[in-house]
Amino acid sequence: MVELIEVAAILAAIPLLILVSLLAEGLDRKIYARMQGRIGPPILQPLYDLIKLAGKERIIPVTAKRNIFIIAPYIAFLFSISALVIPAVTLISNLNFTGDLILIAYMMVTVTLMYIIGGAVSGNPYSSIGMSRAIVMMLAYEIPLLACFIMVAVKSGLTLGLYNIIMVQIESRQPLAFIYPSIALTAAVFLLCTPAAAEVQPFDIPVAKTEIIHGPLTEYTGLYLALFKLAKSNQTLLLNILSVILFFYPVFTPLNSNLLNLIIVLTIALIIRFFTVTIPRAVFARLRVTEALKLYWITASILILSAAILTGLGV
Amino acid sequence: MDARNIDYEYSRLILPVGPVHPSLKEPVNLSVTVVNEEIVDVNVKLNYIYRGIEYLAERRNIAQTIYLVERICGLCSQAHSLTFIQALEEIANIQPPERAEFIRVICAELERIHSHMLLLGVVAYDIGLDTLFMYAFKSRETVMDLLEKISGKRVHHDLNTIGGVRFDIDEDLRRLIIKELKYVKRNLDYISEVLEDATVENRLREVGVLPSKIAEELSVVGPTARGSGLTKDVRFNRSYSVYRDYKNSFKIVVLKDGDCLARVKIRVLEVYESISLIETLLDNMPDTPIRIGERILKIIKRIPVGEAISIVEAPRGQLAHYVYTNGGEGLKRLSVRTPTIPNITAVKYMLMHRQIADIPVVFSSIDPCISCANRVTVTDAAKNKTIIVNLENLRRRM
Amino acid sequence: MITGVLKSLFKKPVTVKYYTKPGVHTPIPDRFRGRIIYDYDGCIGCALCVKICPAGAILATPERKVNFYMDRCIFCGECAEICPVKVISYSKDFEITSSDRSQLTVRK
Numbered sequence: 001m002v003e004l005i006e007v008a009a010i011l012a013a014i015p016l017l018i019l020v021s022l023l024a025e026g027l028d029r030k031i032y033a034r035m036q037g038r039i040g041p042p043i044l045q046p047l048y049d050l051i052k053l054a055g056k057e058r059i060i061p062v063t064a065k066r067n068i069f070i071i072a073p074y075i076a077f078l079f080s081i082s083a084l085v086i087p088a089v090t091l092i093s094n095l096n097f098t099g100d101l102i103l104i105a106y107m108m109v110t111v112t113l114m115y116i117i118g119g120a121v122s123g124n125p126y127s128s129i130g131m132s133r134a135i136v137m138m139l140a141y142e143i144p145l146l147a148c149f150i151m152v153a154v155k156s157g158l159t160l161g162l163y164n165i166i167m168v169q170i171e172s173r174q175p176l177a178f179i180y181p182s183i184a185l186t187a188a189v190f191l192l193c194t195p196a197a198a199e200v201q202p203f204d205i206p207v208a209k210t211e212i213i214h215g216p217l218t219e220y221t222g223l224y225l226a227l228f229k230l231a232k233s234n235q236t237l238l239l240n241i242l243s244v245i246l247f248f249y250p251v252f253t254p255l256n257s258n259l260l261n262l263i264i265v266l267t268i269a270l271i272i273r274f275f276t277v278t279i280p281r282a283v284f285a286r287l288r289v290t291e292a293l294k295l296y297w298i299t300a301s302i303l304i305l306s307a308a309i310l311t312g313l314g315v
Numbered sequence: 316m317d318a319r320n321i322d323y324e325y326s327r328l329i330l331p332v333g334p335v336h337p338s339l340k341e342p343v344n345l346s347v348t349v350v351n352e353e354i355v356d357v358n359v360k361l362n363y364i365y366r367g368i369e370y371l372a373e374r375r376n377i378a379q380t381i382y383l384v385e386r387i388c389g390l391c392s393q394a395h396s397l398t399f400i401q402a403l404e405e406i407a408n409i410q411p412p413e414r415a416e417f418i419r420v421i422c423a424e425l426e427r428i429h430s431h432m433l434l435l436g437v438v439a440y441d442i443g444l445d446t447l448f449m450y451a452f453k454s455r456e457t458v459m460d461l462l463e464k465i466s467g468k469r470v471h472h473d474l475n476t477i478g479g480v481r482f483d484i485d486e487d488l489r490r491l492i493i494k495e496l497k498y499v500k501r502n503l504d505y506i507s508e509v510l511e512d513a514t515v516e517n518r519l520r521e522v523g524v525l526p527s528k529i530a531e532e533l534s535v536v537g538p539t540a541r542g543s544g545l546t547k548d549v550r551f552n553r554s555y556s557v558y559r560d561y562k563n564s565f566k567i568v569v570l571k572d573g574d575c576l577a578r579v580k581i582r583v584l585e586v587y588e589s590i591s592l593i594e595t596l597l598d599n600m601p602d603t604p605i606r607i608g609e610r611i612l613k614i615i616k617r618i619p620v621g622e623a624i625s626i627v628e629a630p631r632g633q634l635a636h637y638v639y640t641n642g643g644e645g646l647k648r649l650s651v652r653t654p655t656i657p658n659i660t661a662v663k664y665m666l667m668h669r670q671i672a673d674i675p676v677v678f679s680s681i682d683p684c685i686s687c688a689n690r691v692t693v694t695d696a697a698k699n700k701t702i703i704v705n706l707e708n709l710r711r712r713m
Numbered sequence: 714m715i716t717g718v719l720k721s722l723f724k725k726p727v728t729v730k731y732y733t734k735p736g737v738h739t740p741i742p743d744r745f746r747g748r749i750i751y752d753y754d755g756c757i758g759c760a761l762c763v764k765i766c767p768a769g770a771i772l773a774t775p776e777r778k779v780n781f782y783m784d785r786c787i788f789c790g791e792c793a794e795i796c797p798v799k800v801i802s803y804s805k806d807f808e809i810t811s812s813d814r815s816q817l818t819v820r821k
Contacts, residue, residue: 035718036449037727125328129352129671201443202514210338210441210675283714285514286443288672289352375767382767382789446718453727467744473789481794482744509714612765612795 010089017084018230021237022046024270028278035282046233050226058222063123072121073220073227076114080234083107087162087241091262096163101149104162108145108197108238111231112138115206118228119216130215133289134206140293141196141203144189144300151186151307152176152246162245169249177247182310187247189303194243194276196296198236202284203292236277240269248272327355330671334363338441338675341685345662345678352671357663364686372649377403377615380646382473384636387651388687389470390433393419393426394629395636395651396475401555402625402638403477407618412603413557415479420557421492421596422465422474423627424589428499429458430630431538431582434682435506438579441675442518447509454502457495464488477614479606489597496590507583510576519576523665523677526573535661536654537632538585539681542578544571549628557596564595575680615644622648629654631682653687746788747807749781752800753821762792762801781819783809 026043033040042048060066083104086097097103112134119131153160156168156176169176177187196203207215214220217228244250244265287295327350334342342363348356368387372380385396397419404411432455439447459469466472466482474480484492509515525535530543540547548567550558565588570577620642626635632654639648658681665677733739741747758777770785771792793801811817 031722034726035722036446037453037721037724038449039726039728039730125330128328129330129349132352201445204443205672208443208672210443211672213337279715279718282446282718283512284444285439285512285518286672287514287517288670291517376764378765378791379767382787382791386787446714450717456727464742464744467742467746467790468788471787473791481790505717509717512714610795611791612761 009093010085013085013088013092014081017088017237018081018234019047020266021084021230021233022050024237024240024266024273025233027270028273031274031278032282035278046229050230053226053229054223056222058224059219061123061219064219065121065123068117068121069219070224072114072118073224073231076111076118076231077227077234079107079110079114080231080238083111084234084238084241087238087245088262090162090166091245091265092259096161098161100162101153101160101165104238104242105146105149108235109138109142111235112142112197114231115216115228118220119218122216122219124219126212126214126218127216129212130206130218133208133212134216136289136293137196137203137206140296141193141300144296144304145193145197147304148186148190148193148246151304151311152183154311155180155183166245166249170251173251175248175251180310182307183247185303185307185310187243189300189307190243190247191272191276192300192303193296194236194239194272195280196292197239198277199232200277201281202287204286205289205292208286236273237269240273240276241265243272243276244268332674332678338679340437341683343683343685345674347666347671347674349671354666354669354671354674357666359659359662361659361685361688366686369649369651373646375646376644377477377618377640377646378611378644380649381476382471384649384651385471385473385475388653388684390430390684391426391629391631391634391687392471393423393474394627394634397423397556398625398627398629398634398636399638399649400475400477401627402623402636403618403640405623405625406621406638406640407477407614409478409607409614411479412605412607413601414483414603415605416556417596417600418465418480418482418484418605419475421484421593422462422472424593424596425458425462425492427589427630428586429455429462430682431586432458434582434679435579437679438519438575438676439515441679442515444509444515447506447515450502450506450509454499454506457499461492461495464491476606476611478609479604481606483605484597484600489600492597493594496593500587500590503583503586507580510580510583516576518676519579519680520572520574522575522669522673523680524572524574525661525665527571529664530573530661533657533661533664535632535658535681537628537630537658537682538578538581539632539658539661541567541569542581543573544569547633549626549633553626555625555627561592561595561599565589565592575676578680618642618644620647631655631684632658651687653684655681655684655688659683659688741805741807745805745807746790746803747805748783748803748809749786749792749819750802750804751779751781751819751821753778755798755800757798759797761795761797765791765795767791783817783819784814 023043025046029045030040030043060069086100086104116131116134119127119134152165156165159165172179177184199207207217217225220228248268250264250268327348330347330349332345332347333339334344344360346358347354368383372383375383381396381399384399385392387395432451436448436451439451462472463469465484465488466474474482525543527544530540530545536547546567546569551562551567554562568581568584568588570581618640620640622639624635624637626633634654635652637650638646641647662678662681666674669677729739756778760773760779762779763771763773767789768785768787770782771779773779790803793803809817
């Protein structure tokens, strides 16, 4: 019986989470507009966009591989939303999966892979350039991101469950990033990778609209485009929530079964989003793909290596 | 049928940049051949929006043609009508009152400011820095509002007429212009600070380099030439109107680097110069009438047969009109040479062996105005060759 | 750059709204030229405006008066200037969009 209620909770969480991720995107757009001196769109604008796109004609190019072209956005959306549900459910109903960190990482990579596959099969020169850029960018940020997960897992007592990681932070009454200097460095790498994973301004290289129109998404229209957009905003929210849970968990709120937990975490996630997504988007010009690769491989690898060395020394 | 063995290089792609592309404001096609994100060939195709303005001009009376000519370009409308009217006034031997010339030049300089601001915004948008785009357009909006207050229109000002201007700059407007230009200047200080930013410089420095030797060979004009170290400015070299007397109130800005950053910086520095020139002109405006008393329909009746070439410095560079009147209120021939035509030939050189990421920024750094630059092209499908019809061919048509 | 961006986060947006208050437009400059006002009875039918109009938006009628087709008008103001009896003037009305062409013709 208890399991049934939990399943119902998970199912109820899905539309709620979609709404939250869209609202977060709307808020981001609003703040971004205000930084530029504009009024900006209403906060619900991403939702309106989504509804409008879903009602539009779905065009499938003749040159595309039809089945894969259609199925890629669905997979991207399903994986992104299920990845988002895991931390949310952990917070709401204290569900304890073992090894869900690995699952989340796997699902995040799949979403990016679906982007690449969608670009590869759409048969457009811009899409194929976007695809090759997306592959390079994935190599650039996914590896440091995965390394971050491993560092956290090692430091929180060789566990891969989000629940256990939260419990470690609550027990020591301090966020993980403040306990160990090595995790502080890891958190820095994670936050550095967030704008690239969210594909915002300095790192929006795969979809750079003035250069290659819309990269892998050039040929996508209607519902398929809406699903991809939803997947992207889900993934950005997931990254922000993860950075709260893994590094800056608000230890003053005990992990009990209510929504308050989720709301506090979401608020901190939005603050993190402001610093890692909105501000870079407003103040940096787009990098070239080689420069982004260099930045990630050099900066992130130095930081991760020093974090690993610190872990080896036991701090 | 013998099977042909095609040696296909799979990393080679022909990218059609345009006619519809997010980074292009007007329809133009750049067929860019790329190998692994490196550009190996560029082909510029222009003729998507041929409008036949020169042809139309031959079928109207001169008073109507003034407004037609103004509508060649949305950004240099003042420059176009100024050029055309200067040519007409030379043929008709009319000397406009001094105050009219002042107002013409003030509006031309205001237009230069808003055109340069547009370029700054477009380049910023192309390098993915939308914030700078918004800030540049903020000051552009101020200038557009000023022009609206002077002439009643934001884009096509309908300001010039044969023998003067139609709207006066009175004392209130004068004070308003000086006040608003101070605001533009403050904004500009901020923009030039942003251009020093590392990520912005990174996208612009050493990109699309046009050495001065090549620039001279291609005879590029305007800020593109001045960015490559050529001292080419019609206001200076072949001054007209009030520029003759106020040569010392502005400097000609020349940078030597020849890259996109130099071309963008030239615009910023030129806006400073324009502001100081406008301020000087506003202080020294003579108190004469703004137009000669004759009605325009009477003036066009007495314009004799004659031809004249008039050259001005439009925001994008040297703009020339060749005007040939027929003595009966109309034109026999109008030929327009816009600055984009020489500048667009330089794009190929600038883009060679660069990355795809540089296409939009290099292309917009020359500030192309495609609709001005369209010419008749005759494509002979049987012989598979394309002829650009030039002035000589067009003259033969008459 | 970042300080400027953060500063404008707390400033009023620069955007000028279409309506400042419901039903009230942002101020329009004095020299703005909108829909034409035509004094039918004062018109002497000289048709100078027909001759000067660059867009061909003014056509003469059999009663020796003129019609203004605002869908072709480019609002240059030459007709108001050339008119010997000054029966043509410009209003500040710029909301002249209509799906019915006859709405865009100024007759009387």
